[in-house]
Amino acid sequence: MKRALPDLTVDQPAAGEKVTLVLHADGKQYDLPVLGGTHGPKVIDVRRLYAETGYLTYDPGFMSTANCDSALTFIDGERGILLHRGYAIEDLAAHADFLEVCYLLLYGKLPTQSELGDFGHVIGHHNMVHEQFRRFFEGFRRDAPPMAVMVGTVGALSAFYHDQIDITDTEARMVATHRLVAKMPTICAMAFQYSRGQPFLYPRNDLGYVPNFLRMAFGVPVEEYVVNPVLERAINRFLVLHADHEQNASTSTVRIAGSSRANPYACVAAGIAALWGPDHGGANEAVVNMLEEIGSKDRIPLYIKRAKDRSDPFRLTGFGHRVYKNYDPRAAILRESCHEVLGELGKKDEPLFELALELERIALDDDYFVQRKLFPNVDFYSGIMLRAIGFPTTMFPPLFALARTIGWIAQWKEMIEAPDQHIARPRQRYTGHPIRPYVPLAER
Numbered sequence: 001m002k003r004a005l006p007d008l009t010v011d012q013p014a015a016g017e018k019v020t021l022v023l024h025a026d027g028k029q030y031d032l033p034v035l036g037g038t039h040g041p042k043v044i045d046v047r048r049l050y051a052e053t054g055y056l057t058y059d060p061g062f063m064s065t066a067n068c069d070s071a072l073t074f075i076d077g078e079r080g081i082l083l084h085r086g087y088a089i090e091d092l093a094a095h096a097d098f099l100e101v102c103y104l105l106l107y108g109k110l111p112t113q114s115e116l117g118d119f120g121h122v123i124g125h126h127n128m129v130h131e132q133f134r135r136f137f138e139g140f141r142r143d144a145p146p147m148a149v150m151v152g153t154v155g156a157l158s159a160f161y162h163d164q165i166d167i168t169d170t171e172a173r174m175v176a177t178h179r180l181v182a183k184m185p186t187i188c189a190m191a192f193q194y195s196r197g198q199p200f201l202y203p204r205n206d207l208g209y210v211p212n213f214l215r216m217a218f219g220v221p222v223e224e225y226v227v228n229p230v231l232e233r234a235i236n237r238f239l240v241l242h243a244d245h246e247q248n249a250s251t252s253t254v255r256i257a258g259s260s261r262a263n264p265y266a267c268v269a270a271g272i273a274a275l276w277g278p279d280h281g282g283a284n285e286a287v288v289n290m291l292e293e294i295g296s297k298d299r300i301p302l303y304i305k306r307a308k309d310r311s312d313p314f315r316l317t318g319f320g321h322r323v324y325k326n327y328d329p330r331a332a333i334l335r336e337s338c339h340e341v342l343g344e345l346g347k348k349d350e351p352l353f354e355l356a357l358e359l360e361r362i363a364l365d366d367d368y369f370v371q372r373k374l375f376p377n378v379d380f381y382s383g384i385m386l387r388a389i390g391f392p393t394t395m396f397p398p399l400f401a402l403a404r405t406i407g408w409i410a411q412w413k414e415m416i417e418a419p420d421q422h423i424a425r426p427r428q429r430y431t432g433h434p435i436r437p438y439v440p441l442a443e444r
C-alpha cells in the first residue's frame with residue numbers, strides 16, 4: 001500500500017525572482033538576497049555582508065545558520081519528517097537494504113537490481129584491511145574503549161592510501177567512498193573483537209553487508225556463525241536510520257576538515273571524534289547508563305524532577321534534539337525494533353525497555369517536556385536493542401560511526417564537488433583584552 005506523502009510545499013521565490021531582505025545599518029540600506037531550497041526555510045545569503053557593510057553575523061552553535069547547499073537529506077523538525085534524496089525514512093527503514101541506502105546517498109537514485117548487485121560486488125572487494133593494519137590494534141591497551149580504537153585506526157587508513165588520493169579526481173573520490181563504506185564494518189568488528197580478546201575474522205563475500213558484519217563481530221574461527229534474520233533486520237534498520245542526518249556536529253566536522261582538502265580518511269576520523277560525545281553519538285550509551293542508574297519505575301519521578309531542575313546538571317538523555325521539535329521518526333521505528341528483537345530473543349519483559357517506555361510516558365505527560373517540545377530522539381531506544389543483540393554499551397558509538405560513514409563520505413564528496421567550495425573559516429566576536437603594550441619580564 002502506498003503511503004500518502006506529506007505536503008512540504010513552501011513559499012519559494014519564483015525562478016528569476018529576486019527576493020531581498022532589507023538591512024538598515026549606519027544610515028545606509030543594504031539588500032540581502034533571499035534564496036529558496038526545495039523544501040524547508042528560505043535562507044538569507046550573507047556571503048557579501050562583511051565586504052559590503054563591515055558587519056559579521058553572530059550565531060554560536062549555528063542556531064540559524066545554513067552552512068551549505070545539500071541535496072542529500074531533508075529534515076522538517078517541527079513535523080518529524082526525515083527524507084533521504086526525497087524518500088521518507090519510514091519507507092527506507094521498512095523496505096531498503098543498507099547498501100541500497102548507501103547507493104541512494106552516493107549516486108542520488110535508488111539502484112536497479114543489477115546496479116545494486118554491481119555495487120555490492122565493489123563494496124565486497126574493498127572490505128579487507130591491509131595485513132599490517134591489524135598491528136595498529138595491538139598498540140592499544142586491551143581495555144581501550146572501542147571508539148578510541150576507531151578514531152585511531154580509521155585515521156590510520158590515510159597512511160595506507162595517502163599516495164592514491166587525488167581528491168580532484170572524480171574516480172579517486174568514488175574509490176575512497178567505496179573503501180570507507182566497505183572497510184568500516186571490518187574495522188568496527190575488529191575493535192569489538194579486540195576489546196574482548198577474541199581473534200579477528202576476515203570478511204566473507206558470500207554474505208551480505210549486515211550478515212558479514214554480524215559474523216565478524218560475534219563469530220569465532222572454530223565454528224560456523226548462523227545469522228538470525230530478525231537480528232539482521234534490526235541491525236539493517238539501525239544502519240539505515242543512522243545513515244545520514246543533514247548538517248549535524250560530526251557531519252559538519254567532516255565537511256570542515258575536508259574543506260582544507262585533507263584526505264577523506266582523516267576527515268572521517270575527525271567525524272568519529274565529533275560523534276563520540278554524550279550530546280551526539282555517545283548519547284545511546286548514556287541512555288542505557290541513565291536507565292540503569294534510575295533502576296526502577298518508582299524512581300522515575302525523582303529523575304524527572306532532577307531533569308527539570310536548572311541547578312542540577314542531570315538531563316534526560318535521549319530526549320530533545322536541536323532540530324526535531326516533534327517525535328524523532330527514527331525513535332518510533334527503533335521502539336518497534338526493540339519489540340521485535342526482544343520478542344525474538346525471549347526477553348519480552350526486559351526491565352530496561354519497560355523502564356524506558358514508562359519514562360517516555362511520564363515525560364510526554366509533563367508540561368516541562370511538552371512546552372519545550374522535548375521528545376525521545378534516535379538514541380532513546382537504540383541502545384536497548386543493541387544491548388539485547390549482544391553489544392556492550394562501549395560499542396554503541398562505534399556502531400553509530402559505522403552507519404554514519406556513508407553520510408559523512410557522501411557529504412564530503414558533495415562538498416568537494418560544490419562549484420563554490422571554500423575552506424571553512426568562521427569568524428568571531430573578540431571579547432579579550434584590548435590592545436596593550438608588552439611589559440618586559442623583569443618589570444612584571
Ligand code: ACO
Pocket residue numbers: 278279280281283307308314315316317318319320321322323372374377378379
Ligand atoms: N532533559 C531536560 N531538559 C532538557 C533536555 C533534556 N534532555 N534537552 C533540552 N532541555 C531543556 C534545556 O534545559 C532548555 O531549557 P530552558 O529553556 O529552560 O533553558 C530547553 O530544553 C532547550 O534546550 P537546549 O539545550 O537549548 O536545546 P539544544 O537544541 O541546544 O540541545 C540537545 C539539544 C543537546 C540534544 C539537548 O536536547 C540534550 O542535551 N539532550 C540530551 C542529550 C541527547 O540525547 N543527545 C542526543 C541528540 S541526538 C543525536 O545526536 C543523534
